[in-house]
Amino acid sequence: MNFLIGAFKPACNISITFSDGKSRKQVPMKKENGKTIMVSLFQSKESIAGKVSIEPLQGKKIEHLGVKVELLGQIEMYFDRGNFYDFTSLVRELDVPGDIYERKTYPFEFSTVEMPYETYNGANLRLRYVLKVTVSRNYGGSIVEYQDFMMEVGIEDCLHIEFEYNKSKYHLKDVIIGKIYFLLVRIKIKNMDLEIRRRESTGSGANTHVETETLAKFELMDGAPVRGESIPIRLFLSPYELTPTYRNINNKFSVKYYLNLVLVDEEDRRYFKQQEIAIYRQQDS
Known part of the structure; x- marks a missing residue:
């Protein structure tokens, strides 16, 4: 009796995109197979947000036990290939057990992520950051998709700025008065913007869902x-x-406001400094 053995195709296509993927700087990264791809560049304490899309193959449905996205910082020693040491591990649950019949999109955000080390590919090891999406299933094996990105070290020794505001609590019709001081400048800044951001958090623990919205953005400095x-x-x-x-x-939700300072250097690298402010109705003061 003859058997025809072929490779099993995944039951769906999974794509991972960053919210600011079109404007964020892209840098080359060499894969294990020797090919070079372009990936997004981040810095420590940035928020990493985007969308995960899952699309079943035509005529199929996906029965699953849940969908999650993980942000992993990993070290792999080449003499122990396949085994990773995770020094950063964050997870967001995207969906409860159920069925997916058509394309479904899930937003995600990892806020102000601490990424202590720079991406590195060496002769004997590699240090990488990756988003990992897992569609858990009872049979046929879980479906997993990865999206690499790169991290560049911070600029603590190159740029030191400080906010100074007249207060940290403001009513809805108030005026924020303050100054931004440049105490150390060793990089060539091209421009600087100030943003008002609203961060809405729902749920708790691993099921926390965060949405960040930029309500206002204006230029403070050009040069x-x-x-x-x-x-x-x-x-x-x-x-x-x-x-x-x-x-x-x-214990259900929170809404917070932030002033976010965004600086862009001549190589289009972006740097951030963020400070929370409290907003209240005037009669509550």
Whole structure:
């Protein structure tokens, strides 16, 4: 009796995209097979957000025990190939057990991720960062997809800036008055923007879901600052659709606001400094 043995095709296609993938700097990275691909470049304490799309093959449905995305920082020694030491491991549960009949998209976010080491590919080991999506199944094996990205070391010894604001709690129609001080500048800054961001968190533990929305963005500076320079800030909150800050309401959700400073250097690398502010209705003060 003759048997025809062929490779099993996965029951679905999984794609992972970053929210700012079109604007974020791309850098070359060599894969194990020797091919070079372009991947997104991040820095420590940035938020990593995007979408996972799962599309069953035509005529098929996916019965699953849950869908999750993991952010992993891994070290692999080539003499022990296939075994990874995870020094960073974060997880977001995307879906509960069920069936997928058509293309389904899940947003995800890992906020201000601590990535202590720079990506490295050497002769005897590699250090990498990867997003791993797992569709767990009872039979046929789980379906797994990976998306590599690169991390570059921070700039603690190259740029030191400080926020200074008149207070940390503001009512909805208030004005934020302050300054930004440049204490150390060893990189060539091209421009600087200030953003108001709202971060909404729902759920708890591994099931926490976070959505971040940029409510306002405007340019503070065009050109390179010098050491000792300060830039004044006068930001009126009334034009924006703000709500009060909500902190862990009935253990179900939170809403927080942040001022986010974004600096871009001449190589289009982006640097961030973030500070939380509290918003309240005037009669609550």
